[in-house]
Amino acid sequence: MGRRTVEEHASAVAALLALAPEPESVPLAAALGRACAEDVRSPVDLPLFRNSQMDGYAIRSSDLGDLPVRLPVLGVIPAGATEPAPLEHGAAIRIMTGAPVPAGADAVVPVEDTALDGDAVTIRRVRSAGEFVRERGSDVGAGDLLVAAGTVLAARHLAALAAAGVAEVRVPRRVRVAVLTTGAELIEPGETPRAGQVFDANRVALLAGCQEAGAEVVLAEKVSDDPAEFERVLLGAADAADVVLTSGGISRGDFEVVRQVVEPRGAWVGEIAMQPGGPQATAEIEGTPVVCFPGNPVSTQVSFAVFVRPLLRAAAGLAPVAALPAVLTEPVEPPAGKRQFRRGRLDENGHVHLVAGPGSHLVASMAAADVLVEVAGPRAAGDTVAVIPL
Amino acid sequence: MGRRTVEEHASAVAALLALAPEPESVPLAAALGRACAEDVRSPVDLPLFRNSQMDGYAIRSSDLGDLPVRLPVLGVIPAGATEPAPLEHGAAIRIMTGAPVPAGADAVVPVEDTALDGDAVTIRRVRSAGEFVRERGSDVGAGDLLVAAGTVLAARHLAALAAAGVAEVRVPRRVRVAVLTTGAELIEPGETPRAGQVFDANRVALLAGCQEAGAEVVLAEKVSDDPAEFERVLLGAADAADVVLTSGGISRGDFEVVRQVVEPRGAWVGEIAMQPGGPQATAEIEGTPVVCFPGNPVSTQVSFAVFVRPLLRAAAGLAPVAALPAVLTEPVEPPAGKRQFRRGRLDENGHVHLVAGPGSHLVASMAAADVLVEVAGPRAAGDTVAVIPL
Numbered sequence: 080m081g082r083r084t085v086e087e088h089a090s091a092v093a094a095l096l097a098l099a100p101e102p103e104s105v106p107l108a109a110a111l112g113r114a115c116a117e118d119v120r121s122p123v124d125l126p127l128f129r130n131s132q133m134d135g136y137a138i139r140s141s142d143l144g145d146l147p148v149r150l151p152v153l154g155v156i157p158a159g160a161t162e163p164a165p166l167e168h169g170a171a172i173r174i175m176t177g178a179p180v181p182a183g184a185d186a187v188v189p190v191e192d193t194a195l196d197g198d199a200v201t202i203r204r205v206r207s208a209g210e211f212v213r214e215r216g217s218d219v220g221a222g223d224l225l226v227a228a229g230t231v232l233a234a235r236h237l238a239a240l241a242a243a244g245v246a247e248v249r250v251p252r253r254v255r256v257a258v259l260t261t262g263a264e265l266i267e268p269g270e271t272p273r274a275g276q277v278f279d280a281n282r283v284a285l286l287a288g289c290q291e292a293g294a295e296v297v298l299a300e301k302v303s304d305d306p307a308e309f310e311r312v313l314l315g316a317a318d319a320a321d322v323v324l325t326s327g328g329i330s331r332g333d334f335e336v337v338r339q340v341v342e343p344r345g346a347w348v349g350e351i352a353m354q355p356g357g358p359q360a361t362a363e364i365e366g367t368p369v370v371c372f373p374g375n376p377v378s379t380q381v382s383f384a385v386f387v388r389p390l391l392r393a394a395a396g397l398a399p400v401a402a403l404p405a406v407l408t409e410p411v412e413p414p415a416g417k418r419q420f421r422r423g424r425l426d427e428n429g430h431v432h433l434v435a436g437p438g439s440h441l442v443a444s445m446a447a448a449d450v451l452v453e454v455a456g457p458r459a460a461g462d463t464v465a466v467i468p469l
Numbered sequence: 470m471g472r473r474t475v476e477e478h479a480s481a482v483a484a485l486l487a488l489a490p491e492p493e494s495v496p497l498a499a500a501l502g503r504a505c506a507e508d509v510r511s512p513v514d515l516p517l518f519r520n521s522q523m524d525g526y527a528i529r530s531s532d533l534g535d536l537p538v539r540l541p542v543l544g545v546i547p548a549g550a551t552e553p554a555p556l557e558h559g560a561a562i563r564i565m566t567g568a569p570v571p572a573g574a575d576a577v578v579p580v581e582d583t584a585l586d587g588d589a590v591t592i593r594r595v596r597s598a599g600e601f602v603r604e605r606g607s608d609v610g611a612g613d614l615l616v617a618a619g620t621v622l623a624a625r626h627l628a629a630l631a632a633a634g635v636a637e638v639r640v641p642r643r644v645r646v647a648v649l650t651t652g653a654e655l656i657e658p659g660e661t662p663r664a665g666q667v668f669d670a671n672r673v674a675l676l677a678g679c680q681e682a683g684a685e686v687v688l689a690e691k692v693s694d695d696p697a698e699f700e701r702v703l704l705g706a707a708d709a710a711d712v713v714l715t716s717g718g719i720s721r722g723d724f725e726v727v728r729q730v731v732e733p734r735g736a737w738v739g740e741i742a743m744q745p746g747g748p749q750a751t752a753e754i755e756g757t758p759v760v761c762f763p764g765n766p767v768s769t770q771v772s773f774a775v776f777v778r779p780l781l782r783a784a785a786g787l788a789p790v791a792a793l794p795a796v797l798t799e800p801v802e803p804p805a806g807k808r809q810f811r812r813g814r815l816d817e818n819g820h821v822h823l824v825a826g827p828g829s830h831l832v833a834s835m836a837a838a839d840v841l842v843e844v845a846g847p848r849a850a851g852d853t854v855a856v857i858p859l
Binding site: 107108111121125126127128130132134155157158159160161162173175176177178179190213217218219223225226233234235236237238239240241242243244245246247262263264265267268269270272273274275276277278279280281282283284285286287288290291299304330331332333334374375376380435438439440441442443444445446448469 | 497498501511515516517518520522524545547548549550551552563565566567568569580603607608609613615616623624625626627628629630631632633634635636637652653654655657658659660662663664665666667668669670671672673674675676677678680681689694720721722723724764765766770825828829830831832833834835836838859
């Protein structure tokens with residue numbers, strides 16, 4: 080039975096998973112919330128061409144002496160028009176917002192500063208030359224950075240990419256995770272428990288936890304406690320996924336299906352100096368990393384948050400969930416030699432209030448917490464500790 | 470041509486949309502990130518039954534006098550066992566973590582504090598009576614609040630619901646939005662622009678913006694500038710969606726397809742005292758609310774953030790995006806009588822730095838911003854203004 084500190088196990092899990100998914104190209108409409116894998120430079124100048132900011136009249140400012148001035152109107156340039164002919168001297172042309180400003184014109188006079196009279200327009204006012212002309216490249220130039228690598232793509236980033244004609248963006252391929260929960264006592268929520276049975280909370284906890292961390296869950300199953308059946312499902316999961324997570328069946332009891340299957344296949348099985356979450360294992364099955372959590376639902380969630388969530392987030396290009404300092408409002412005394420992860424609520428003053436006790440079965444209470452409180456030894460009320468947002 | 474202040478238009482849009490989606494039940498695995506529509510009380514005690522916290526031996530503490538004590542072992546209770554027989558006096562029974570503690574037993578001695586010798590176990594140490602027994606209901610009692618209405622469901626909430634046997638949760642039905650973008654000059658990203666054409670940034674901006682706000686986009690199309698064709702698509706969108714959003718075609722130009730179609734159908738079409746985003750409209754088409762934004766991409770995004778995003782978030786049960794105070798680092802002078810929404814970056818000291826100019830075509834620059842800076846009149850550097858996170 081191996082023994083590891085939290086740091087040792089975290090390093091071992093990180094080395095085992097070694098997640099570095101290749102980028103993939105996805106259409107903009109599928110990229111919301113994903114991280115940009117590389118800098119995207121604009122392939123074009125934006126605006127693409129010199130265009131009008133207003134509905135009005137394109138003119139040459141040199142044609143305007145003392146106002147008002149009356150100019151013949153030679154036509155109209157709608158938005159979407161192809162390259163218009165150059166503007167003749169001493170004339171105006173009606174122009175719509177976004178339409179290309181013809182060569183020769185250097186200003187647009189908004190329609191409200193004009194009066195149309197037959198085929199001629201009277202210009203009553205010019206605000207400032209060029210003010211209503213959007214120059215080509217005045218937003219961004221071809222080759223300029225449009226969206227930086229690592230940006231988590233929100234609507235405004237996708238809009239900027241679209242505006243520059245970029246239809247697809249490269250993002251890290253989602254890590255594929257398989258979730259296998261074990262325990263002869265487990266039944267599905269919605270079923271009716273017989274005596275001794277409990278509802279499986281770990282399948283949805285790990286499923287949702289992986290999704291929150293930017294991964295894709297390709298398989299999430301409650302598996303039989305029959306070793307041959309578990310092995311069959313595990314091999315299928317290893318084939319389908321980049322990472323397999325299991326819960327339960329890994330401690331020192333008499334009926335430990337995960338341990339029975341992974342130990343003969345060279346797994347590290349041991350005890351982590353933490354509470355909850357003591358018994359854990361890591362294995363490589365058919366080349367796929369397998370991380371085995373204990374079955375108590377709080378143990379599973381805490382182990383996931385401490386060992387796997389940071390790796391999945393990093394692989395997805397998402398920022399780490401930073402631990403914060405917080406002031407304890409009551410003393411905490413972890414078991415000797417163990418790192419304890421209690422559940423707590425952080426208030427706006429940076430004080431953390433423990434939620435329920437240390438028991439790893441307190442899964443309902445955990446829903447009321449918003450941080451894990453990491454305590455490496457006896458701490459008094461008023462001490463500062465690290466808390467990890469959930 | 471009507472005129473409205475920002476507040477008047479916001480009120481008009483809120484009254485028109487009047488979003489109050491009925492809750493729907495969804496399986497836990499589909500509920501991540503959605504808001505709980507109502508308080509969920511636990512239908513059961515958790516734990517469901519008194520069970521063992523450790524692998525060890527269930528005993529009666531009254532059977533232990535001076536330690537060590539040797540007790541016959543009468544069998545084993547695995548996890549998942551049905552109700553075990555009461556524990557006889559003067560005996561122990563091997564018990565696995567999570568297994569039901571038999572009547573009569575009031576403590577579990579962890580296996581590491583014992584020694585098994587044939588059919589009897591020697592108890593070497595008792596830590597504290599009851600410590601390794603999880604009492605029924607010690608996590609949550611039947612009828613107790615499990616997840617409060619309004620909670621945005623994260624993995625730990627879904628785990629708590631699952632643990633209590635709750636298989637589905639009620640969340641507000643997603644508001645169905647149709648997005649129609651117009652403009653004869655628009656082409657899709659990925660296409661090759663001819664002179665005068667521009668890439669449509671609004672379709673993906675509104676699509677992603679609605680998704681970020683918890684809505685479902687049932688239709689997102691770039692529509693022809695032909696009024697008959699636009700009307701046909703608009704009627705289909707009104708039929709398929711709870712809300713239709715349009716961009717473009719609503720101002721005072723000669724070719725304004727949205728305006729041509731909605732005005733004869735009783736739309737309010739007018740000018741909002743804001744920049745960007747002046748020309749806007751609201752309509753009710755076949756009973757479905759339609760909100761019409763101007764076509765400049767920054768105008769569309771700002772109008773969405775100011776008028777529609779708050780309503781979609783509220784309908785989805787998501788918290789409002791709160792405006793924050795921030796200190797201007799340079800003066801801002803909006804056009805007379807208009808509320809200006811500039812783009813800015815907020816730093817960690819609460820100072821906001823403007824990003825690019827006020828132009829509504831600066832869509833690439835907007836990607837570099839993280840707030841809208843709301844300015845109701847001339848402001849100097851050092852003045853405090855409201856900023857709206859993007």
